[in-house]
Amino acid sequence: MKLSEIAKRFGGELYRVKEDIEIKGLKSLSSAKEGDITFISDKKYIKEAQSTLASAILTSEKLDINIPQIIVKDPQKVFYRLIDILFPEEEKTGISKKSSVSDRVKTGKDVYIGDFCVVEEGVRIGNGVKIYPNCYIGKNVTIGDNTVIYPNVVVYRDTEIGKNVIIHSGAVIGADGFGYYKEDGVHKKIKHIGKVIIEDDVEIGANTTIDRAVVDQTVIKRGTKIDNLVMIAHNCYVGENSILVSQVGIAGSSKIGKNVILAGQVGVADHITIGDNVIVTAKSGVGKDLEPNKVYGSGLQAVEWSKWKRVMFYLYKLPEIIKSLK
Amino acid sequence: MKLSEIAKRFGGELYRVKEDIEIKGLKSLSSAKEGDITFISDKKYIKEAQSTLASAILTSEKLDINIPQIIVKDPQKVFYRLIDILFPEEEKTGISKKSSVSDRVKTGKDVYIGDFCVVEEGVRIGNGVKIYPNCYIGKNVTIGDNTVIYPNVVVYRDTEIGKNVIIHSGAVIGADGFGYYKEDGVHKKIKHIGKVIIEDDVEIGANTTIDRAVVDQTVIKRGTKIDNLVMIAHNCYVGENSILVSQVGIAGSSKIGKNVILAGQVGVADHITIGDNVIVTAKSGVGKDLEPNKVYGSGLQAVEWSKWKRVMFYLYKLPEIIKSLK
């Protein structure tokens, strides 16, 4: 793609462009080499921009540096769209004969199933679905159009997966929830016959686990994005367009609203309701319902250990100190 | 199963039952439809009970609502047992020819090994064991009767697994412990030749990891239940009937007692001893030995961020504030 084509496509203006070169790669300011295009998202990176080796830069205003520029409204977004255009998804179709696909599976058009997958009976697979090698798809699972399942994913029986879902390697969808009742001093397993429902446009990170419900369903609503190593327990409900960052854990039957952000390593207790548009900052523990449209937190900041030891010393003495003050 | 049969089986009493209908499904109060049976575990759910669409309800006392009822002592437990009866485990036997099972493997009766498993030499598999597809069972592993191993589980060599154990997908049992010694400024690996021993009736969640010992063994005692994404390091010992909730981490050589509950995201340092019947609340850090029969905690509750920022501000100043007060 030539600089002029990029400018045309995104309504940009060429500046200090002497030669209408062909772009070969996309890189950050510091990694770019000759033939690459890069972008500047904020004026504070002007120094890196001055020393970049890129052959062109996307910017929202003209920069007084000697490098060909394309002036666009949102350079970062244009950069991301250029990636999509220049690196399209690979075409892959065909069902490997090295896989075990039950005769009782319905598959749409242009489906790819890689080697050594097992697809059990009653599974329905939409058009354009890609299932990479070594996956296991349990009985009666449904998979919507254009969903991509990367290698070594396990989907337990009865799970419903929507369209345009992406599931990364090692994710486990629909394992039994963690439920027992005590009898004669031992834990008796509660059999889980519920399911998991993943709606359209959800992305699920590597090695994340989402457990099936006891008798109802665990639900991830449309457009929600889940990072790696996240745990979502049985009977949870996660609303639309929410963001669950890595290593978040949500205990059983909790209900997360729409457009919620749970930052890294947040833990949510069971039977909690978190309102829409809530942000919970990293490492916080949520043990009570949270009202919508607010930011919550309880994570602590690492400081020098010698200082922290003294802080802890007084923290644990706080009740006595305050009592003696009174 | 008809309502009269359920009542008979669990010593229950029919109330407001006009027709002895056949139960088709089990659901919660809010999800139940016609043909389903549900249960009420506590009077506080009476409103949901009034509006349920279920065709029958298990309850511990007669409810003044217009729905057929079965009066039993513990409705929730009866509900769970009904699941077991109405949804028995699927029968699965036979060793797939698409798997690689060494000639030097001993298998009991009614064993199921799914496609694309590798079972190395010296493995001994008891009666009724189910190993789902894409599992790897290393050399000399032993697996007791009726144990179920779900797809994509890895069991490293020499691991001993008891009877009636359930291992969910993605779990990794017996990987090397995280041990090094420093020499000439670099970390030299300590070779781990110990093993993991999982006793009877243990359940292990999806993507949980339990590392092998250096030369001795990592032990999970009978009846202990482990949730998803839990980490148990080399040389740990977890006593009988304990509960390790999701994302718990236990560092090397720690010893957890019987009937212990470690709630979600708890971390236990290395070489710690936790006494029997201890409960540690969610997100707590255990850096010292804990006495038996007590509840411990150090997890914080998320509050509004503006408030939390002020709390943190003063928390970190606590040593100076107290000094100036003195």
Added chain:
Amino acid sequence: MKLSEIAKRFGGELYRVKEDIEIKGLKSLSSAKEGDITFISDKKYIKEAQSTLASAILTSEKLDINIPQIIVKDPQKVFYRLIDILFPEEEKTGISKKSSVSDRVKTGKDVYIGDFCVVEEGVRIGNGVKIYPNCYIGKNVTIGDNTVIYPNVVVYRDTEIGKNVIIHSGAVIGADGFGYYKEDGVHKKIKHIGKVIIEDDVEIGANTTIDRAVVDQTVIKRGTKIDNLVMIAHNCYVGENSILVSQVGIAGSSKIGKNVILAGQVGVADHITIGDNVIVTAKSGVGKDLEPNKVYGSGLQAVEWSKWKRVMFYLYKLPEIIKSLK
């Protein structure tokens, strides 16, 4: 190996040795049986040493107990080296015909590829590499000499793996980073075309995930050791010889120095720089850059719950209490 050989090899001195026996196993003080050798690392274990059933003990000074001893400078290190000598890595070569290895793969000498692996086109595999069953190696991945990849590992395309690297089961290297931009109220995926670079002598624990960069690279430098269930996000850089303990999470674009230790369950926010030789204690949250050569922390210690509840009560009231004091 006889006691005299061990003494000779490590420059040790025999003491109270009556018979030059052959050592059959290596165990800890408490687990050792007849025929085993053990070691004592510290005088505080003298009581266990007195009651050990081992046939010989490695010690740094003569012990007044009735058991054959080998006096060496660093008994623990000698013990670890004995493991290496007595339990050499198993020899394994040959590429399984049950795997799918593209014609366009270059393999070195003495390579082992187990059953049901998929190795895509353009992969280059060095000498002595072992890839255990059920692994997926994406397009154009490079793997250096003597690297070992355990079962069920997934390596996404373009990843570069150095020499003598060990990757444990369930690890996922090179999945897409967690990056989106918002448009019309929904999260649009940022396509990740960058890569992961793992340098020589790195070890990666079970079920750990390391995400690929957007356009540049996520880098793990030489000699760094990573435990199980660790998350390293897109565009991170981890310096040489660092230690990341289990369940650590590092958010996008953060830069960890050399010889850093992040203890268990530490979380690091995005775009953070941690200096060389820093230690962060378990469960701490790192939200600001950390200076080199210092110890940092913010993790709390579990105490009795009744006490902790009171501490929390006053903690959250701290701003008002201090205000009223003023």
